[in-house]
Structures are given as C-alpha cells and as structure tokens.
Amino acid sequence: MSETFTIAHARSWIDGFASRCDEQKAYLTELDSAIGDADHGANMARGMGAVRGALSADEPQALDALFKAVGMTLVSSVGGASGPLYGTFFLRVGMTSGAVDSLDGAGLSASLHAGVKGIVDRGKAEAEDKTMFDAMAPALDALDASLAEGGDLAAAASAAAEAAAAGRDATEPLQARKGRASYLGERSIGHIDPGAASTALLFDALAEALS
C-alpha cells in the first residue's frame, strides 16, 4: 500500500510493461494481423527490450530522467505509429514529473494526463477512433475517480488497469478512424485495437508495480 509513487515503482512499472510486451508479443501481433500490418507485438517487444537495455546501462535517479530515457529509447527503437506515440507519452510524463524521485497521487495523475495529451497532440485521436487512446482515457478517468474517492495509489492504479482493459475490449465493435486500421473501413469492426491492448498491459503493469 503506497501513498507515493517512487522511482522504484517507476522502474518496476517499466520493467513489468517490458515483460508483458515480451510475453504478449504474439497476441499483440495477432491483433495487428487482423486490422493492421502484423508488427505491433514485434514493435513493442523490441522497443521495451531496448528500454530495459538502456535502463540497465544507465540508472537514472530522478523521474524526469528515467521517463525521458524510456521515451527517447522508444522513439529511437520502435518506429511505426506506436514508437512516436508511446515515446511522446513517456517524454511528457517525464517532463511533468520533474526532477523528483517520487510523486503523490495528484502528481502521478498530472504526469499521466500530460502523457496522454502528448499522444493526442501527435496522433490527434479522439474517443472511439479505435486507438490506444480508447484505453488511455478511461484508465485516467478511473484513476482520478478512485483518488477523488480517497483511494490509495494501489487502488487507483488497479481501477485504471481495469478501465484500460474495459477500454481495450470496447474498441472491438468500433470502426477505426485513425491509424492503418482505418483503411479497412467497416472491416475493422469486430476486432480489438492492438494499441489499446498494449495500453491495457501498460496499466496492468502500473497496477502491479503499485500493489
């Protein structure tokens, strides 16, 4: 049970996300085969693998440095749509966190909001475009609601993870309007968005890190 999000939590979050991307590589690629180009699993596994490598070479002691390293590594090792998007997410999370080694609930929420705003700035996604944003947005709403109700960080993160998973599942009936799934028109309906699925992993990792 934690009231602060520490750099140890941050590390464990990133590490947990990396493990999940690796374990779920085939699943993410499977989703991307149906409505994309069959590389989302490889992209995320490669990127988060590179992040692990970068963080083990250099151990940043402040949250801004840590997340900047994560973001820069993703930007420079992933490519595709997910590279700039997840990269920008972490860069913005870091910028807003600042040169500190921990955040309270409000601080974490503000950082995550800045990250999601980064994704929207880059990708212009709106709700129900069938993108990772559709898992991000409800996750943050749930996190904020839990904190507002006085929940601790563990509870808030676990609510966020649940909401992200629900958001992921809710992309299934949508027709894509962003990213390469949009080229499929109505044929994109009936499939879960791969980026929303990786975002659900992201919040699941956060919940575990804070549990």
Add this chain to the structure above:
Amino acid sequence: MSETFTIAHARSWIDGFASRCDEQKAYLTELDSAIGDADHGANMARGMGAVRGALSADEPQALDALFKAVGMTLVSSVGGASGPLYGTFFLRVGMTSGAVDSLDGAGLSASLHAGVKGIVDRGKAEAEDKTMFDAMAPALDALDASLAEGGDLAAAASAAAEAAAAGRDATEPLQARKGRASYLGERSIGHIDPGAASTALLFDALAEALS
C-alpha cells in the same frame, strides 16, 4: 479384321490418338510432374489438337501426305522433347509408307520401324533409358512377332498395344538416362515415364483403329 492398313485406318488411328491425348491430358501431366516439368499432357493435347485441325482443313489422300502433315504439325505446334520426337516419328513413317493409300502388314511394320529409328536418330535413346523408346521398341517387336506367326493386322496391333503398355509399366523401376527425368538421378526411379505412357496411347489407338 483387316489384312491391309488403309488411309481410313490411318485417319482413325490419328483421331483415336488425339482423343486419348485429350482424355489423358491430366494423367500425362501428372506423370510429368513427378519426374519432369508438368507439361507432357498439355504438349500432346495441344499437338494432337492441332493435328486434328490441320487434317480437317486439308484431307490428304495418300499415306505419305497424311503422315507428313501429322509430323509437320507436331513439330511446329508442340515444342519440348516430345514435339521433335513424335514429329520425326510421323515424318519418317510417312516417308517410308510412300504415296500409297494402303499398306500390308510388312509395309506397316517397315514404316513404324522407320519412325522409331527417327526417334532414335533425334534423341539417341537406348533401351532402358526410361523414355518413349521403351514402349516403342517392345511394341514393334510384338507386332512383328504376331505378323510372323501369321496373325492379322488387328491381332498384331493389339499385341503391339499390349507390349507398349507393358513397356510403359516397365519404365517405372528404371533410372532415367535421357530427357529431363535424368536430372533427378535416383529420384527418377519409381515413376512411369510420361512419354512411354503417351506411346502406349499411340499403340492403343492403332489397335482400336485396326480392330
């Protein structure tokens, strides 16, 4: 029951061979798929189809003209190994038949021998090289033996057809030493030679024409 091989027999022989090539196209190609390049059925069907067309346009009244037309048409419409080989066969059959409208048994035998010699001149095949020659040679032996025993043309042709079929089957255990099956080395063993199979059709058609 006939003691002479007439131009009507010749026509019916050619026509029967054309029908058989057409009906057995897939079978001949199947054999050629195993140890060749999957075109013997198409080649023979195309060639004998062209022969039918040529003979219906122009009705030669002498055996030499008829067989020359068959041979020339095969040479100019088949290509591959079988085009020059069957083409030369019929050209030589025609040259030896001469400008007559019928042949006796000895005459027919001499013409067929000339045809087979043409094949050997062109292709240098020897016995057990696993080629059409391995159906041709026993067929002529059987024809000659039957005639020598006093058999009529129908009996002789039917003996030839049986021997050609046996020759065809006897190619199965052989390792090819001529044609493209030879490239396979030992892998050519265990498959019937496609050209021997079409030669069996040739003698089957002759037997029917004379029956």
Add this chain to the structure above:
Amino acid sequence: MKKLINSPETVLADALTGIEAADPSVRVDHVNRVIYRAAPKVDGKVALVSGGGSGHEPLHGGFVGYGMLDAACAGEVFTSPTPDQMQAATKEVDRGAGVLHIVKNYTGDVMNFEMAAELAAAESGVEVATVVTADDVAVQDSLYTAGRRGVGVTVLLEKIVGAAAEEGRDLAAVKAIADKVAANGRSMGMALTSCTVPAAGKPTFDLPEDQMEIGIGIHGEPGRHREPLASAKDIAAQLVEPILADADFTGDPAIVMLNGMGGSPLIELYLMYGEVAALLEKAGVSVARTLVGNYITSLDMAGCSVTVLKADDEILSLWDAPVETAGLRWGR
C-alpha cells in the same frame, strides 16, 4: 514460414549487409540503417531522403543513386524508421541547399518524419521540406480515415523529383514538383495471397483459393473488400475503374506503372499490363511511359497494383532524365 533468412530478428541487418555487398554504388550505415550513395551529390543541390518500413524492395534502398534518392532510411519490416535514422540521414546528405523528405502517408511514417524534421531543424539548422504521397484510391480521404495511403506514386515521384534535384533546382522548386506529382497520381492494388511478416511467422490473413482482396496497401493488410477470384481482364477493370473514377486522366500524357507485390512472376505482370493498357486506351488515356515489374512490394505477397500519373512535358522530361540506381536505370 519458408524464407531465405537466418532469423526473423536479423532480416533487416542481414539484408543491408547483402545490399552493400551487391551494389558498389551505395554505402550502408549499419548503425542507423541508412543507405547512402557511395558518391555523394555536389554542394548546392537539394538532397532527397526517403524511407519507410522494409519489405517493399526495391523501394527505397534500391532507388538510392544518381537521379533519385540521396539516402533511404530502412525501418524494420513494415515498420517506419525512427526519427534518429531520418535525422542522421538528413544531416549527412544536406549539401547546403536543404533536404526533401519523401513520406508515404501512414500514421507512423508521418509522425516519425515529423519528429525528424523538428529535430533536424532545431539541432543542425538543415532546411527540410516534406512531400507526403497519398495516392491509394482504395481509401477514401476523409475525416474518418487517416487519409489515403501512399503507395505506387512514391516510386514515380522519387524518380521525377530526383531528376529535378539533380538539375539543381532549389528546395521550393523541388518541393513544388514533388507536390505536383503527389497530387496527380492514383493507385489501386489487389492481392491473390497474403504475405508473411518474418516476425509474425505466418500469413497476415487467410485467403481461400477462390477469393482475392481488392484495395490492399503495401503492408499485407487486408484490402477494402474480398471478391471472388477473377480473370486478369476482370481484375484489371477492378483496379483501373476506381482510378479513372477518381481523377480525369484524359488530355494529358500518362505514366503508368503495373507493379508486382513481390510474389507474382513477371509473366503475370506483363499479362496484367496488357489488360490494363487495353482499358486505359478504351478510356482515352494516352500512355506515354510504362513501368512493369516489382517496384513497391509487400514481401512475398502475390498480386499487383496499378498506378496512373497524369504527366506533362516537364514531368516526362524529368522522367526521361538519366537515372542510375539498382531499381531503375537508364540514360547512363
């Protein structure tokens, strides 16, 4: 999965090694995964940088050389390259006259090139202009899509704009001709089979023996719709009609490309071009130049695409100008 590879992870690195070994006229930066001309352009000329996911060969690496690109950034298979790669290439090829980025319209490519242009301008002061190709008529360009995909016209654009840069035109002029080509090309593609992404290890989609996908892009994604397998004549109509419905190609000379997706043999591509040419003639399109072959591919996918570019005298003379690359070569 049957491929001539060592392992899915090393496909790109190994292919770059092979390209470098095969073609003495290019040089490969293996760290940044950029293919450069071995003999760089002279000072004062605009340089062209393109790039994208791998798996579309000869695009883009095979188009590096005199008369076309100065650098091609190679991403992983079907994954756009990263801003670092593009930024490194941009800095390397700049000859003081600025750099044109040639970008196919995909979310990933656009975002990565955007970040690269920001970085290049901020860090090294290189002037960057960008052209985005978006010629795929299978996709409606609307608020409800990521816009049309950039496909075949990219090949024609790299040739034509490469010639303009070689002539010594300035960045604005080079960008203007690039925009003109991008605006006047249309493409439509189809697949007989899926392709297999090495890292995925199996075909991206299943396509029954009697079906085909119409309106595919170049990433093995399913097309706009699935249709019963048809004759070449019929397929040609399904590709040409949407192109002609989308823009008027009469009255000007056209450059036409019949492109193979990688797994269809040349005999079929020629055959298809015969059908396409007949349809274009019937529609009153006068074809001035033709390209038939594998130019912008989808790994081992069987299928083809048609690109029609409305040209003019300027474009035709840039098209005819000398080019010396692995993928396109004439005039020297």
Add this chain to the structure above:
Amino acid sequence: MKKLINSPETVLADALTGIEAADPSVRVDHVNRVIYRAAPKVDGKVALVSGGGSGHEPLHGGFVGYGMLDAACAGEVFTSPTPDQMQAATKEVDRGAGVLHIVKNYTGDVMNFEMAAELAAAESGVEVATVVTADDVAVQDSLYTAGRRGVGVTVLLEKIVGAAAEEGRDLAAVKAIADKVAANGRSMGMALTSCTVPAAGKPTFDLPEDQMEIGIGIHGEPGRHREPLASAKDIAAQLVEPILADADFTGDPAIVMLNGMGGSPLIELYLMYGEVAALLEKAGVSVARTLVGNYITSLDMAGCSVTVLKADDEILSLWDAPVETAGLRWGR
C-alpha cells in the same frame, strides 16, 4: 491455383500482348511468338536468337534489345519453342553476318534448335552457329544423363555475347566468346516451394513446411535432393560449395549472379547475396561484378540460384558495355 491470368490456354498469347504494350522498344510477332527489337540491327552484324519455354521471365524476351538479343522465341510455359519459330526468327534477324543460336541444354530445346538450324541453312542459306549452355552443377555431366542443364549462365552469356556482336565481331568470334562464357560459368539452385504450371493447375511437387529442394533447375522439377529447411547462411553454403568444387574460380575476376526463382522477394535475395558474398570472399574468389534479382525464373517458385562466371578483362569489358533491354539496362 491463384494467378493473374485469363485462362491457362491463353497465358502466353496474353503475356505477349502485355509485353508489346509495355515496351515500345520491342515488337512482337504474335503468330510465330517471337519478340524482336523494334529497331533492328544494322547490316553486317551478327544477330543473336535465343528462346525457350516461357515462365522464366525476364529471360528471354526481356533481354531483347540493344546490346543483347535480336530475337527471343517464346515457347509455351516450360516447353521449348518449335523449329518454325526459331527459323522465322533466324531469317528475320540475319543481317548477312550469320546468326548465333543460344540454347539451354535441355533435350527439347536442343532438338528443336537443331531442326531449326537445319531448316534455316537449307531454306534460306543463313549461316547459323550454336552455343549450348550447361552450367548446372547439380547434374553430373555424364553418359547417363542428358548432360548438365543450362541455367543462370545463359543470362550472363546473352549480355556478354550481345556486346561482342554489337561491336561487329564476326560469327566465329562471337561463337568463340559464347563458348568461353558457357565453359566458365557454374550454377546451383534451390527451391523453398514448387511452382504451379498454369496448364497443370496445381503445384508440380509438394514440399513440406520444413523441407527444401536443393539442386533444382528452372522448370519446377524436383531437385537432386531434399533437405531440411535451413538458414540463409546454410543454404548459401549448399549452393556455393558444389560450384567451387566443380571449377577453380580463384585468380580471375568473377561475375556473380544471385537469382530469384520468381516468388522470393528482393529483400531475401539481397540477404542471400550477403551470405554468398561472404563465402566467396572466404574462398578467395574476387567478385568483380554482381547481379541480384529475378533474371531466370521458374514462374512463382520461391527460391534462388547462384551463378559464378570466371571472367577476364575481355569479358568484363563486354559486361560493362551499354545494354538497353527491359531486363538489363545500363550505359545508355
């Protein structure tokens, strides 16, 4: 069977229509199925006629043009053309200096070209010389086979000998250089998949997911032996070793071709070339010129072949001479 065709029976006729539409520098005789240069050679120069079954494109039709062939006779898929076709082509291209027939060593091709040469000499008095390529080391050249198959070296030969003819050498000299090239080239091929002959409608052989054929020719025939599917590095060794074991390639410059069988994408061919180049370097072979791509194919077969030609200054300078065909083009 999934192919971009109208019907198996019309594949060749339709493809010839497409070739003619696509390439203004050739002219097609649709009755005889011969592809000619649109602008014939001048009087007094030796002419080159090649030909063979279709399904190997760009060979041979794509090599008709300045610096290579004067005519290519197209047979049905995998079926050598007939003597009529070759004879018509021979008469048509003769400029009074004689004609070289370029024949790949297959029983059918050899017999049909033999008949054509007899006819051409008898009927029109055209002097004909013949070169037969037989470079496939997968096959032992012995009394117990039809000799080695003619494969990849045919491409190199058509280029090199085409340049010699363009220079104005006489028939004996042209034949001499042709024989030298034929004698000094070796090839070895492999398949990941079978191809599908249109008229047969299904793959010529079945090849399980984990197996490959080593020592194939170019007609979709099974190879010399079946092996477990291996890495690119391993496959390269299985192709290069028999070539190097068959002839000594050290001490002279080599021309190397890494050829695709039609269904393997360029990224894999480049990757394979990287492995081949490494092996050749280790063996002390000094590679002077390289060709990577689909040049002599087997319809849609996935796989590749390696050809190594022991060259010399004369051969290299003929190789570098200008050529302008759909399949190979440089220097003009």
